[in-house]
Amino acid sequence: MIIKRSCLIILSLLILDLHCFAQATAASDSQVGMHRKYINVYNWGEFMSNGSDGLLNVNLEFEKATGIHVNYSTFSSNEEMYAKLKSSNVVYDVIFPSDYMISKMISEKFLAKLNFENIPNFKNIFANFKNLEYDPQNLYSVPYLWGVVGIVYNKNLVQKPVKWFDALWDKDLAKNILMFMNSRDSFGIAQKKLGVSFNTKSKADILNAAEELRKQKKLVQAYVMDEIFDKMQSEEAAIAPYYSGDALVMMKNNPNLDFVIPLNGTNRFVDAACVPANSEKKGWAELYINFLCDPKIALNNALYSGYSTPNELAYTMLPERIKNNKVAYPEQDVLSKTECYVYNSKEINELIDSLWIDIMIADEDNNVWVMPAFIVVCMIALISTNVIRSRLKKVNSKI
Template sequence: MKKLTAALLAALLLLLFAVPAFAEIEVEDESYYQKFKGQGISINVYNWGEYISDGAEEGTINVNKEFEDLTGIKVNYSTFASNEELYAKLKSGGANYDIIIPSDYMIGRMIKENMLEPLNFENIPAFKNISSQFVNPIYDPDNAYSVPYTWGTVGIIYNTTMVDGDVDSWDILWDARYMGDILMFANSRDAFAIAQKRLGYSFNTGNPDELEKAAESLKEQKPLVQAYVMDEIFDKMQAGEAALAPYYAGDAITMIADNPDLAFAVPREGTNRFVDAICIPKGSQQQEAAEMYINFLCEPEVGLANCEYIGYSTPNDAAMELLDDEMRNNPIAYPSEEVLQNTETFLSLDDDANKLMDKLWTDIMSTNEGTNQWLIPVFLVLCIVASITINVVRRIRKKRDSMY
């Protein structure tokens, strides 16, 4: 009897362990994801920082872990801070990736330079969930190399307790009243775009004179800038260490949730509307597994989890239907048609324009000169004088009070 019981228990355990451990989220076709189960395959994913639901907060999903549990494919995940950093890493040949998530203009550049693998959309059936307005985009007109991941706009995040008046123009990032309290993009394309739009130029200008004038404007701004940042913006703005910063709308939503003193504004001159999309770089050794990962990111519940966690807007119609009303009606995530009509999409620049912008940006970052550089010592002197004056007044008052 004991032997029979033991045998039954052993059989039961074998059955339990034989059952595949599917992900907790619901996917359309679980069998699709079982192809590589038990084969010890891994993929290398290179994404922006803070740009996927990682389960760090209660009630959120760890997307990569769910994919691993569902497919048996290990995800080696690392992050970059800018498109330019991603591009330089791939150009150097110093690393091999199976998944990258660049922005629109960088995808266009990589297509021109033969840096991406064409996708086999038979392995990405969930692509059907992507909204038609994001299919065949200008940066990938044949929709051969990319699948939209998120989209959004750029605006100004500001601390309402530190900024006076309306924030409705890029000019405020050049306002000397906020010296030392302004953050600026640490990547050339976004920084130049702000200066270009402020001067009335297109984001996509390749005119050398206009690029030179934008560079001069950024040099003029430099003495006012506390720091050039990417992911560092989260800590600085949430902690009230800066008053103003241009950044992406999705991240603004995250920061405002952590610090209610923060707000977001789209300048009247217009702004960038961007799309970040999933691609497979040239030389990937696991293209089919990578396409399975892309398909997973297009699943409605995964798309929902990601856009809820990171705050960015979803191009996935099926995920959009699952969004709650508060997020669907959030004007930061989903701006009005009036705002969207005043946006411009980055396009890939020609080689000469890219080289000139890189050269000008290097010069901006390396120089300490600027037409307003004199403001720094003057400002410091004024602060010292004010401090001395306050202390003298306090001492006089204290002495006077002691006499009575």
């Protein structure tokens, strides 16, 4: 029984996924009966206006306008979405991957080419958000929201001015630095510190970046993702890389915090609407994407999520204080230095990942006595069990 239990614990990841798929299919099946017309939409959490704070409920508005019901579900990382799409039998009609994931999915023929005649509102998108690196001819994706990675820091705890990514390597801030628990983001920051492109194909650059990260590990308090939000707000740490949209919320909650876009140039991430190749409702999906490019809808989504909109008409409709906010809408010369992630080749990706795991498992504070002590304890345990066993046997034979 205990053996099975242990197996179950180890397998819970797999099984959990199976459960999720089963539920998702069940949900979409039950919807078929109620609404004859529906599409499945898979988006980031907290990324679409749901009718709170006096904003529009986008999915409801779409149903009112077209009579097509939206089955809406959310994910929390690109990898989660990719794993689910790859192994599940649920067909999604509209998904919102980020830049590098889009180029990966294009290269794997996962995405359908969009018919832009059905998306006339695409003209509302800023010209510099069309034909981006991940989709050079702009055949597969329509930008939805964007932001940049910058540095959040506490003005009271950081004395020196923060201008470059090098601030995350500052020895004076030892054990007060947070870092991303994600190989791509962390390597990206180290590469930018060295003045190398995020999408470098040179192994030497990547090895150098790994060396930087190894040096940094001694100074880092913790490797986290979304926890940065809480830890920076409660002043548990002094400095961390983070995303612009959330940084605005953090600065509002804790006025000691500030956000800078490093002069090294940084990552501009774009989440775009795409249609998976196996969708059978491409026409409706395009209708939905077109609806999202409507200025009023795009405005609502931008206000709700806190991220920046690539929609020119929506941008002009924003309140002045957001429009002029240098965090949400940086100046052109800052923006021109930013770079999108493109999907790395399998080889580079594996190199980055194995280097990252090596950095993570390396033990800086490894005590030389830990291993010997462990072995001694094991041996004592072994001897004592044998002694007890032989003793018990003796007792038995006496009886």
